[in-house]
Amino acid sequence: MEISVECYDGYRGQERPRRLVMGQRQVEVVEIIDRWVDPDHRYFKLRGDDGGLYIIRYDVPGDRWELTLMDVRPTSRGS
Numbered sequence: 001m002e003i004s005v006e007c008y009d010g011y012r013g014q015e016r017p018r019r020l021v022m023g024q025r026q027v028e029v030v031e032i033i034d035r036w037v038d039p040d041h042r043y044f045k046l047r048g049d050d051g052g053l054y055i056i057r058y059d060v061p062g063d064r065w066e067l068t069l070m071d072v073r074p075t076s077r078g079s
Contacts, residue, residue, distance in 0.1 A: 005065040
């Protein structure tokens with residue numbers, strides 16, 4: 001699934017994701033759990049402000065972001 005990602009652009013560009021945008025839904029990144037690279041992609045494992053776990057990747061040759069995993073579990077509120 002292609003998504004939009006707002007980033008802090010460091011010296012390499014697209015260095016640190018700050019917000020994921022999936023249609024009308026926006027998720028603030030509260031933690032970067034892990035990151036890794038391969039020749040054509042940069043991967044990030046993130047925790048969102050909704051408590052969800054996300055793995056996203058930046059396709060360097062295609063200059064686009066993709067959502068590869070989303071695990072958002074309902075939380076009980078007001079307990």
